[in-house]
Amino acid sequence: MLENWVVIPTCLPLVLRRCHACASERFRTSGKFRVNANHKLIDVWLLALCTGCGETAKLTVLERMNVRSVRPELLDRMHDNDPALAAELLQDPLMRRRNRIALDWDNAWRLETGASDLTDHEVLDISVRFAARIPVRPVRLIAEGRGLSRAEVERLIEEGKLVSAVRLSGKLSGDFTFMLKR
Numbered sequence: 001m002l003e004n005w006v007v008i009p010t011c012l013p014l015v016l017r018r019c020h021a022c023a024s025e026r027f028r029t030s031g032k033f034r035v036n037a038n039h040k041l042i043d044v045w046l047l048a049l050c051t052g053c054g055e056t057a058k059l060t061v062l063e064r065m066n067v068r069s070v071r072p073e074l075l076d077r078m079h080d081n082d083p084a085l086a087a088e089l090l091q092d093p094l095m096r097r098r099n100r101i102a103l104d105w106d107n108a109w110r111l112e113t114g115a116s117d118l119t120d121h122e123v124l125d126i127s128v129r130f131a132a133r134i135p136v137r138p139v140r141l142i143a144e145g146r147g148l149s150r151a152e153v154e155r156l157i158e159e160g161k162l163v164s165a166v167r168l169s170g171k172l173s174g175d176f177t178f179m180l181k182r
Helices: 072-079 083-091 093-099 138-146 150-159
Strands: 002-009 014-016 026-038 041-050 056-066 102-104 109-112 123-130 162-164 176-181
Touching: 002 138, 026 056, 026 072, 026 083, 041 083, 056 093, 072 083, 083 093, 109 138, 123 138, 138 150, 138 176, 150 162
Parallel strands: 002 123
Antiparallel strands: 002 109, 014 026, 014 102, 026 041, 041 056, 123 176, 162 176
């Protein structure tokens, strides 16, 4: 029997970066952009607020670019403070590297399992799909999705009753499948 699970983001993740005012390491983004044009050049930043002191940090999106080289629909989305665009940009590895940030996805996602009770089957094939690149430990996903403890999931892996083509230790952010044998 095949079961489909989906990992869905519930909000924007926290940005991990040191605050210069209070030494806190977490910033919350609301999806607001600051667009500044100087003649033919444009700068765009994604704004983030420190969770400790409320100081604003600017995450560089575009820097000193010619206005005509920016697609008009992208510029409109930035002017409209599109939260979906903010989520896309936070997922971009180049932007994260340029701004020297990391993302904290704790409490920013949920697992949709389809709410079916398939305990009477001998073998379950479960496909896990990620709606966004959210790094999560597969053991945690399986434990949450099947209502087991993480130690019990680890035991099932050791006994060979839970198998997958991908390594189940560490974190994954891409789609994978696994088989649970009773």
